[in-house]
Amino acid sequence: MPRPPAQRFTFPALAVGVLAASTASILIRVADAPALALAFWRCALGALALAPFAMRARQVGGPLQPTQRRQLGLSGVLLAGHFACFITALSLTTVASTAVLVTMAPLFVGLGAARFLGEPPSRRTWAGIALATGGAAIVGVADLGDANLGGRALLGDGLAFAGAALVAGYLLIGRLARQRLPVSLYAGVVYGVAAAVLLVACLLTGAELSDYDRTTWLAIAGLVVGPQLLGHTVFNTVLSTVSATVVAVVVLAEPVASTTLAYFLLAETPSPLFWAGGPLILAGVWLTATEGRRAVADPVAP
Numbered sequence: 001m002p003r004p005p006a007q008r009f010t011f012p013a014l015a016v017g018v019l020a021a022s023t024a025s026i027l028i029r030v031a032d033a034p035a036l037a038l039a040f041w042r043c044a045l046g047a048l049a050l051a052p053f054a055m056r057a058r059q060v061g062g063p064l065q066p067t068q069r070r071q072l073g074l075s076g077v078l079l080a081g082h083f084a085c086f087i088t089a090l091s092l093t094t095v096a097s098t099a100v101l102v103t104m105a106p107l108f109v110g111l112g113a114a115r116f117l118g119e120p121p122s123r124r125t126w127a128g129i130a131l132a133t134g135g136a137a138i139v140g141v142a143d144l145g146d147a148n149l150g151g152r153a154l155l156g157d158g159l160a161f162a163g164a165a166l167v168a169g170y171l172l173i174g175r176l177a178r179q180r181l182p183v184s185l186y187a188g189v190v191y192g193v194a195a196a197v198l199l200v201a202c203l204l205t206g207a208e209l210s211d212y213d214r215t216t217w218l219a220i221a222g223l224v225v226g227p228q229l230l231g232h233t234v235f236n237t238v239l240s241t242v243s244a245t246v247v248a249v250v251v252l253a254e255p256v257a258s259t260t261l262a263y264f265l266l267a268e269t270p271s272p273l274f275w276a277g278g279p280l281i282l283a284g285v286w287l288t289a290t291e292g293r294r295a296v297a298d299p300v301a302p
Contacts, residue, residue: 010238011289014250017234022257024227025098026265028090031219034207035091039083040198041209041220046228047191054188061185071177072186076193078170079232083194084201085163092156094268097139101160104136106288108168109248117175121245124291129245132252132284138277139255168248174236175244183237190236191228249288252281 031038058064064072089098106129114120121129177186202209212220235247256278262268270278 010241011250013234014238014247014289017231017238018251018253019257020226020234021231021251022254022261024086024223024231025090025258026261027219027222027226028087029262029266031212031216031223033212033216033220034202034205035087036084036198036202036205036207037209038220038223039080039087040195040202040207042083042223042228043080043191043198044195045220045224046233047188047195049224049229050184050188050191050233053184057182057185061182068177068181071173072181072189073193075170075173075177075186076190077197078166078173079190080194080197080201082163082166082170084198085159085166089156089159089163092159093153094262097153097157098160101136101157101164104133104161104164105168105171106245106248106252107133108165109171110245112168112172113175113243113245116172117244119175119243119245121243122291125245125249125288128249128284128286128288128291130284131287132249132281135277135280135282135284136252136255138280139271139274171235171239171244171248174239175247178236178240183233183240187233187236246288246291250285253285256281 028035028038033041086098089101110121110126110129174186174190201207235251239247259268259270259274259278263270
């Protein structure tokens, strides 16, 4: 029996989201602005872009339930923490290690989905998680011997790993909330909450929020249009039809694209370990994505 159109486009949409999200590392490197400020502008302008659609969805859907408000608030806080850790890590370690370690979230998502959502991953999915995270670990250890980065690399890797735990919670809550909330309302409110949290962090730390050069503003615009709206919003869209575990594993293809872009645009040569771990990541993504195609649920909240 043919899949409904919404289901047929789920995995092509995920591919678009991964490609868009993979530009984040490059754009952040190009931008001459504090890490927290970049995270703030990314979320704030993303929320502003979705605001008209979110308000329309709110009018149609009626008032939010207390549980939904808590989900939106917590998801926004987790997203803010994820961005803060991820962007700060980029200033301390390589694009390859940051992109890979921050996307080790499937380990946490798989366990959380089984424990809290009643969606235990299949054996095939666990095999995909093992392959992908194993490849991620191989790439991540490259920084241990990087004399140019020293102890900064280890701190950056730690922040990237913390970002993985935070984004795992964000995806799990998104999977739960998207069963009832349309993506425009969910993403618009979550981005707004994240922006508010990041604004407070910027003010407390004295991060410069303006007076950037033209290149930095263009990089911020790129972050909003690409990784935020075409990346995270697409991921939030498909959470209504596939499990958070599948989304988290598919996103692991992002560091492969990120590192390739860094090689051509930033002259950042991947370590030999990247070429050992990268194929494992892609193999794990393939295993999980093909399993996810068989288990796509009916769409519930477009």
